[in-house]
Amino acid sequence: MAAPPVSFAGVTWRDYHGVALPYSAADGPRSTAGDLASGFARTPSGALLAAVHVAVRANAQWGPKVFEPTITKQVIGPDTSTLLAATRQLYDKRRGKLHDGAALGRAYVVLEGFRWQGYSPDTASLDLVSAGPGDSDMTVRAVTRIQLQWQDNDWRVIAPPGGTWGGAAASIASADGYVRFPNGGSRS
Template structure:
């Protein structure tokens, strides 16, 4: 005779029922895991299939330069340059890189590293005291970024008056280096050879140009003083030699 205690227990507490339930639960759990695994694999396969180019398709160009990212710069002088005098200083002119408009100022430069280089040479030379007020005043007013440093530079030049340089006493362009370049901002080390009968001396102006309103414009030197962006050197190591011959 069955034990009264066992006979009165609910069926789901009896050992046989529990074993069957455990087995059924294990089967269900295995089925769920298999389904989840299959879905995950299908998702990965679909992603791989999506990223694999179909025959005849063109893969995305991973070399595309992001906006504002640095670009490759020339390691040789521009090929189509001729040299013209502004006062006593020779400046470059290029049919492909500019300037395309000359008068009180020289403007209209290509939106390229070469265009920025020629703009740096033209604008800095025309903004120099030695170019004369008829050159430096409109150049600084129209082709420099307007700020307090520009106003200080103008004030200093106006105070200095207008004394012409003696022949042979001005530095001439001797080379360049691109310190950085993006389509928006170019920083160019423009190298000048100082007049000297002995050991060659060079000074390097670190010039910053910004692409604004369809042309290159120059940032005025800090404090309105060219000496703030000038350094002296006795060699041309790391510089691309360039200048009038």
């Protein structure tokens, strides 16, 4: 299957606690109330934006006020409850003296690009490349497989196998061969 076209015309990048995320008036998210993101178009661009926003927000980093409703409302599949439990456990382990519910701080990650694995108006699968700081001032890159399904008039992310994002991710040396986000996924 040929990769579906995705246009970045009209896409703006905004800071989300240290991560630059893409926003489109045409493809979503249409709502960002309560630090959540929903309302994505049933298009390749809408699926891509949903994958980015939901996967980023389904993370312990932002605290249970963000990851719990994201996972319970926007993640589907047999491993959803495992993902929620693992995310809660990771948050509790990392929060230290923070008040319950507080974000763990800013993130230091850049979304660099993606590659389609498949797309239809009902399902989508893509690999998302992210980069962040590693040991000895090295940049570490990972590719994460994100699968989506159109359900209840919005894209839903299918929980990763085993209920952890680590199970859907692999280390890579570079983003060569992936469609690069404009400006390297940084705010414009």
